[in-house]
Amino acid sequence: MKENVRDDVVYNKPKSFAERRAVATHCCSRMSLEMPCVVDDMENSGDALYAGWPERMFIIGADGKIAYAGEQGPWGFNPNEVELWLRKHLGQPHRCNLLKAGIKNPP
Numbered sequence: 001m002k003e004n005v006r007d008d009v010v011y012n013k014p015k016s017f018a019e020r021r022a023v024a025t026h027c028c029s030r031m032s033l034e035m036p037c038v039v040d041d042m043e044n045s046g047d048a049l050y051a052g053w054p055e056r057m058f059i060i061g062a063d064g065k066i067a068y069a070g071e072q073g074p075w076g077f078n079p080n081e082v083e084l085w086l087r088k089h090l091g092q093p094h095r096c097n098l099l100k101a102g103i104k105n106p107p
Helices: 002-006 017-030 045-050 079-090 095-100
Strands: 058-060 066-069
Touching: 058 079, 066 079
Parallel strands: none
Antiparallel strands: 058 066
């Protein structure tokens, strides 16, 4: 994709799990993600189970079941939506409301 070249996110296909994890780590760092991320195994078991290709966000509830399933990425990849869901269900105010209240560097 032209956007990948423009954004310098073009990688060779990983040949090992270590290489795959390194690419994922680099992508998470570039996107400044502050949430835990998981990397699928080399057999793409997670993708087969959850239609996660190329990326998808899930929230797993305390009961071990999927509580939130985001749309498939890249266009459905929406960290802000996940943040809203988490704040709503964990009883935390949304970052925008904290900023409006004058709180600097909200959690």
